[in-house]
Amino acid sequence: MTQDETRQAVAAMARLFGTRAGPGAVRLGGLTNRVFRVELDGGPAVLRIPGDGTAEYINRAHEAETARLAAAAGVSPGVIHADPLSGLMVTRHIDAVTMTPALFAARDGAVARAGEAFRRLHRSGAVFPFRFELFAMIDDYLAILATKDVALPSGYHDVVREADAVRAALARAPLPLAPCHCDPLCENFLDDGTRMWLVDWEYSGMNDPMWDLGDVSVEAAFTPTQDEALLAAYFKGEPAPRDHGRMVIYKAMCDLLWTLWGLIQLANANPADDFRAYADGRFARCKALMEQPEFARHLAAI
Numbered sequence: 001m002t003q004d005e006t007r008q009a010v011a012a013m014a015r016l017f018g019t020r021a022g023p024g025a026v027r028l029g030g031l032t033n034r035v036f037r038v039e040l041d042g043g044p045a046v047l048r049i050p051g052d053g054t055a056e057y058i059n060r061a062h063e064a065e066t067a068r069l070a071a072a073a074g075v076s077p078g079v080i081h082a083d084p085l086s087g088l089m090v091t092r093h094i095d096a097v098t099m100t101p102a103l104f105a106a107r108d109g110a111v112a113r114a115g116e117a118f119r120r121l122h123r124s125g126a127v128f129p130f131r132f133e134l135f136a137m138i139d140d141y142l143a144i145l146a147t148k149d150v151a152l153p154s155g156y157h158d159v160v161r162e163a164d165a166v167r168a169a170l171a172r173a174p175l176p177l178a179p180c181h182c183d184p185l186c187e188n189f190l191d192d193g194t195r196m197w198l199v200d201w202e203y204s205g206m207n208d209p210m211w212d213l214g215d216v217s218v219e220a221a222f223t224p225t226q227d228e229a230l231l232a233a234y235f236k237g238e239p240a241p242r243d244h245g246r247m248v249i250y251k252a253m254c255d256l257l258w259t260l261w262g263l264i265q266l267a268n269a270n271p272a273d274d275f276r277a278y279a280d281g282r283f284a285r286c287k288a289l290m291e292q293p294e295f296a297r298h299l300a301a302i
Contacts, residue, residue: 009036009047012088016081029098029187031272032265037093045080050087053268056144058202060087062130066204067091069179073124075117075198094197096190104186104220111226113196114189114216115233121198122178122209132182132205134253135167141260148267153259153283162290163256166249169302170208173242180207184216210243214250218285245301252295255286 009025022039025047029035032051037044050060064082067089071078077092097103104110138160145152181188183203190197213234217227231239231247239247262279265272289295 005034005036008049009034009038012049013038013040013047013090016088016090031185031187032270038090040080040090044093046077046091046093048087048089048091051270053264053270054087054202057141057264058087059130060084062128063087063201063204064089066126066128066130066179067201069124069126069128070121070181070198070201070204073121073126073179075121075124076201077197077199091199094190094192094199096192096197099186099189099191099220101186101219101221103191104222104226107191107193110191110196111222111229112233113191113194114184115213115230117189117196117198118181118209118212118216119234119236122180122212124179126179128179128205130205131177132180132203132207132211134211134257135163138257138260141257141264145260145263145267148264150263150267152263153280155287156259156283159256159283159287159290163253165299166253169249169299170246173302175208175210175246177206178209180204180209180212182207182211182215184212185219186216189216208246208250210246211250211254214247215254217247218251218254241301245298248289248294248298249302252286252289255282255289259283259286 005027006025010023013021017040020041025036025038027034028037028046032054034049034051036047038047061084064084067076067082068079070076077094079089079091081090099110181198181201181204183200188198188200190199213230217230222230231244259279259282262275262282266275266279
């Protein structure tokens with residue numbers, strides 16, 4: 001963490017809380033934003049400072065509302081402060097491990113705890129203000145990229161056309177919408193050994209609940225055995241073929257969407273990662289998943 005980042009975090013806390021805020025800050029991470037552990041009223045809290053360019057595609061008022069609803073549902077830390085204009089957010093600190101694919105594989109029961117967290121969220125009755133619509137978001141991201149000097153992966157529009165079959169199948173057999181996280185990166189899970197917590201509600205909205213399960217499976221590189229554990233914990237038993245099918249279909253579709261997200265980060269010169277490689281890797285995995293014989297079988301099950 002640079003001295004400038006430290007000063008920025010400390011200044012933000014002082015501006016928000018005055019003498020209630022402690023004198024230091026520790027950078028925790030963040031792919032598009034900057035996240036810090038800070039002191040407030042003598043105890044730990046977490047400060048999130050939005051990254052440059054995120055206002056193009058994040059509605060901070062929606063995020064603040066969903067973060068509070070998720071906290072009320074018992075799946076996310078309590079919100080101390082959320083500014084819908086600047087995007088500054090301060091939340092309670094959770095004493096837990098930030099997850100990675102390796103930790104999901106190594107920590108006993110972690111996959112099941114993730115499934116239980118999603119079950120709790122999806123059945124909470126919360127109504128999030130945003131409707132997460134996969135194909136509308138693809139169109140929106142393409143419109144943003146049309147204003148940027150960044151090339152799409154070769155064949156991207158062809159795969160979007162192939163995904164029309166997915167769009168049609170989902171439209172013919174819709175599930176009731178549920179409050180969903182919609183961006184379950186491993187780093188957005190905090191495991192205290194008893195409960196799995198979710199953070200970062202920037203993309204959250206009402207969505208097909210199987211999106212969350214399919215997305216975390218991709219992000220955490222789950223094996224078929226881990227997928228089974230996730231589904232069993234979520235459904236408290238064996239899932240119906242249509243539900244298993246939706247989960248698998250969304251594995252490919254989340255890669256189709258997040259390919260474009262990566263290109264937006266590239267266009268915004270986000271230094272956190274090699275976003276050209278990120279986008280190309282996502283797209284290659286999407287195509288590989290759609291080419292597998294099982295993909296057609298799961299699509300038919302929907």
